[in-house]
Amino acid sequence: MSSNQIISERDLSVLWHPCTQMKDHEWLPMIPIKRGEGVWLEDFDGKRYIDAVSSWWVNLFGHANPRINAALKSQVDCLEHVMLAGFSHEPAIQLAEQLVEITPAGLDRCFYVDNGSSAVEAALKMSYHSWRNQGHKGKHHFVTLSNSYHGETLGALAVGDVSLYKETYEPLLMEVFTAPSPDCYERESGESWEDYSTRQFAEMEQLLATHGDEISAVIVEPLVQCAGGMRMYHPVYLTLLRKACDRYQIHLIADEIAVGFGRTGSMFACEQASITPDFLCLSKGLTAGYLPLSVVMTSEQTYRNFYDDYENLTAFLHSHSYTGNPLGCAVALASLNIFRDDNIIENNRNLAQVMSEATAHLVDHPHVAEVRQHGMILAIEMVKEKKNRVPYDWQERRGLRVYQHALKQGALLRPLGNVTYFMPPYVITPDQIKTLARIATEGIDLATRN
Numbered sequence: 001m002s003s004n005q006i007i008s009e010r011d012l013s014v015l016w017h018p019c020t021q022m023k024d025h026e027w028l029p030m031i032p033i034k035r036g037e038g039v040w041l042e043d044f045d046g047k048r049y050i051d052a053v054s055s056w057w058v059n060l061f062g063h064a065n066p067r068i069n070a071a072l073k074s075q076v077d078c079l080e081h082v083m084l085a086g087f088s089h090e091p092a093i094q095l096a097e098q099l100v101e102i103t104p105a106g107l108d109r110c111f112y113v114d115n116g117s118s119a120v121e122a123a124l125k126m127s128y129h130s131w132r133n134q135g136h137k138g139k140h141h142f143v144t145l146s147n148s149y150h151g152e153t154l155g156a157l158a159v160g161d162v163s164l165y166k167e168t169y170e171p172l173l174m175e176v177f178t179a180p181s182p183d184c185y186e187r188e189s190g191e192s193w194e195d196y197s198t199r200q201f202a203e204m205e206q207l208l209a210t211h212g213d214e215i216s217a218v219i220v221e222p223l224v225q226c227a228g229g230m231r232m233y234h235p236v237y238l239t240l241l242r243k244a245c246d247r248y249q250i251h252l253i254a255d256e257i258a259v260g261f262g263r264t265g266s267m268f269a270c271e272q273a274s275i276t277p278d279f280l281c282l283s284k285g286l287t288a289g290y291l292p293l294s295v296v297m298t299s300e301q302t303y304r305n306f307y308d309d310y311e312n313l314t315a316f317l318h319s320h321s322y323t324g325n326p327l328g329c330a331v332a333l334a335s336l337n338i339f340r341d342d343n344i345i346e347n348n349r350n351l352a353q354v355m356s357e358a359t360a361h362l363v364d365h366p367h368v369a370e371v372r373q374h375g376m377i378l379a380i381e382m383v384k385e386k387k388n389r390v391p392y393d394w395q396e397r398r399g400l401r402v403y404q405h406a407l408k409q410g411a412l413l414r415p416l417g418n419v420t421y422f423m424p425p426y427v428i429t430p431d432q433i434k435t436l437a438r439i440a441t442e443g444i445d446l447a448t449r450n
């Protein structure tokens, strides 16, 4: 037995993995990882894989990044954790100062949480509670977009719309209003992204106009619906939504858990629409892929809506044990230093251009409906029939065939259904991007052969 097999057997006798039908592992080997370095992950048999999906979109500057490792080591010798109620620490304060500095103007308060779903839960509660504290007691509904994803805990699942994850739990979930997504994959041929996203806004406007008094907030994933298949839309939708939310007195929650920290080409996706949301949720890249940490950012005004004498019971009594963990804050600070020192957003433009050029030929592939891109996220959607965009049956699991080919060739390209995508760490080189494009092309050829 190989070392991989020995480790996998031990794993399969005690572990239950996330987002996995465990029976698949009767025929699909898992890959136990021994070490990581830069874009590379290395398994126990010594085989190396380019981490093209940044380990579920978290890693920004490579695995075992020396600068981030150093920050973590130094913090752990000083303070590993302290609760954040009644106590504070330097990394939490410094990180909050810097986040206030770099996020869109008007987000002046940071509420730490400890993972993406929890940040969404906190933002939903904060929105409702803020209205309540202002005397608006009927605002207890949320609006989401079709095909959206905001996490797996019950509140986050309720405001998401990917049926694969949601349908089973439907009886447990609060009801939400769902407006059609501005996802430009669905546009008419010849229609621009901007026109389609604008057109899709009409129903949202109608919904907000009709139910504004009951609606607490609209929650969106700015520019890219990642878990929903890397579906993308034009920033104009966010601009229109911001204006409408103001008109009808409704909060806007921007879930930038996946797209924040440079993924869409700007530091935050909201910048491309020149908007400030009422709540901004950040996680994943916040710690450059090192540790679970998240934050909900909001305005000074929202903070003031909770600020009162204790006896008035207006406080936001929400907490998690690892809220604002110092190790997470320290690596987040190291990551922000790298953004600043190495001019990352600027340099990523070149990498995004290389991604675009390296995959341009796939536009003509007989089973590729679309190659789409927002900055450092590039997605390739396979279809059974190109002209009418007829999808493959999901049971055929074509994307998984690309994944299996890529593993053999030394790349981690975990698909989303029939969508293969690149969302790599920013330390990837142009040559490595070209290698990924070659592997993806071969994989798509194989996966669509019969």
Ligand code: PMP
Pocket: 115, 116, 117, 118, 120, 149, 150, 151, 152, 221, 226, 227, 255, 256, 257, 258, 259, 283, 284
């Ligand atoms: N929101 C978005 C947009 C996400 O992509 C994710 C994770 N994929 C989450 C929320 C949930 O984050 P977590 O997995 O840390 O709970």
